[in-house]
Every structure is written in structure tokens, then in C-alpha cells.
Amino acid sequence: MANPSSSTAHSEPIQDFSHCHDGIVSKLEMLGELPDLLAPAARARNIAENAVAFFQVAIFEHHQDEERELFPAVLASAEPGEEMAQVKAMVKRLTDEHRELEGLWKQLESGLKKLAKGQASDINVAEIQRLVTQYKAHASYEETEFLPLSQTILGRNANHMSALGLSLHMRHTPVNVNATYI
Secondary structure (H helix, E strand, O other): OOOHHHHHHHHHHHHHHHHHHHHHHHHHHHHHHHHHHHHHHHHHHHHHHHHHHHHHHHHHHHHHHHHHHHHHHHHHHOOOOHHHHHHHHHHHHHHHHHHHHHHHHHHHHHHHHHHHOOOOOOOOHHHHHHHHHHHHHHHHHHHHHHHHHHHHHHHOOHHHHHHHHHHHHHHHOOOOOOOOOO
């Protein structure tokens, strides 16, 4: 008859191997989660990269167009008195909002650039949401209040609207430095 303690002693090495698999399987299960996490991480990098490129090229340029072309044109064409006061207040508000939004962007930009490169970033997610929310409110005010008033003011004189269109066109037409002029 076999000694029970000797049987247990002989099975302990096998048990040790069996319990090792518990830890291995646990780590492999975590590794198995990785494919599901890679797609969102790649999307986050892509969104950050596109945001950096878009904000610099499109949004800053859009603000410049408004401040150098649209706002002065509307101010120049507004009727003296109440309309002029309203336009001045709107232009001030929109310009102030531009600076605030650009300042928020500058706070986020370096973190977004790191994220776009797949680097660790301590980006402030609350500030991202603040930028998105404030820009939506800015755009809504401009679309529903300022642009309709601008259309009314500049629409009184076709030459004013044409001048604004030409000015914007010239600003966005690339200059050919190699052109030969006769």
C-alpha cells in the first residue's frame, strides 16, 4: 500500500506547473485585449494629427480672413448709429472669442502633437471639451447673428459684396513667383 504523504509529495511538482499556467493564462488574456485597444489608440493618434494640421491651416486662417476682410468690410458699410454700434460690439465679441479659442488651442497643441506621434501625453481632456464647446458656441453665434447681419449690410451695395469676394480670392490665390510679366 502506498504512503499517502509520499503520493502528495510526488504530485506537488505537477501542481506547481499547473498553477503556473494560471498566471500565464491571465497575462495572455490581458494580451488578448490588446487588438481591441489598438484601433482606438490609432484613431486617437489620427484625430490628434489631423487636429494639429487643421487648426493651424484652416482655423487660424479663417480667423484672419474674418478679422482682415469681413469685419472691416461690414464695419465700413454699416449705417451710423445703432447698426454701427451693434456691428462694433459683435466684431469685438467675435475677435475676443478668436483670441480665447486660439489661447485654448495653444495650451493643448503640444500634448496633441505628442499624442499624434504615439507618445505619452498628459493632455487635459477637460480643456479639449472646453475648446470644442466654446468653438461650437462661437460658430453658432456667428452663423445665426453676425453673418445674416453682414449679408444685410453688405447686400445693400453689390460693389461692397464684390470687393469682399475679390479680396478673399486674392488672399487665397497662390502667387506664382516664377511668372513672367510682359
